[in-house]
Amino acid sequence: MNRLEIDWTRCDGHGLCATLLPDDVVLDEWGFPVLRGREITRGEVTNARRAVLACPALALRLSRGAEGDL
Numbered sequence: 221m222n223r224l225e226i227d228w229t230r231c232d233g234h235g236l237c238a239t240l241l242p243d244d245v246v247l248d249e250w251g252f253p254v255l256r257g258r259e260i261t262r263g264e265v266t267n268a269r270r271a272v273l274a275c276p277a278l279a280l281r282l283s284r285g286a287e288g289d290l
């Protein structure tokens with residue numbers, strides 16, 4: 221099951237992920253991302269990977285649960 225994760229030790233709350241993945245990320249009142257926690261479907265993986273690569277703090281990850289990172 222593919223899901224987004226955030227490394228809170230890195231995230232600096234610029235919110236780019238919410239712009240790129242509005243179905244998966246919303247911003248809280250301080251501008252930090254809140255993951256909706258939904259599964260990233262096979263058809264959405266390419267867009268999710270683009271967002272992961274675009275994160276300026278390298279804080280966004282796409283994981284496959286116990287099977288490790290994608």
Ligand code: SF4
Binds near residue numbers: 230233234274279
């Ligand atoms: S793009 Fe990266 S640094 Fe910016 S809010 Fe999202 S996870 Fe945090």
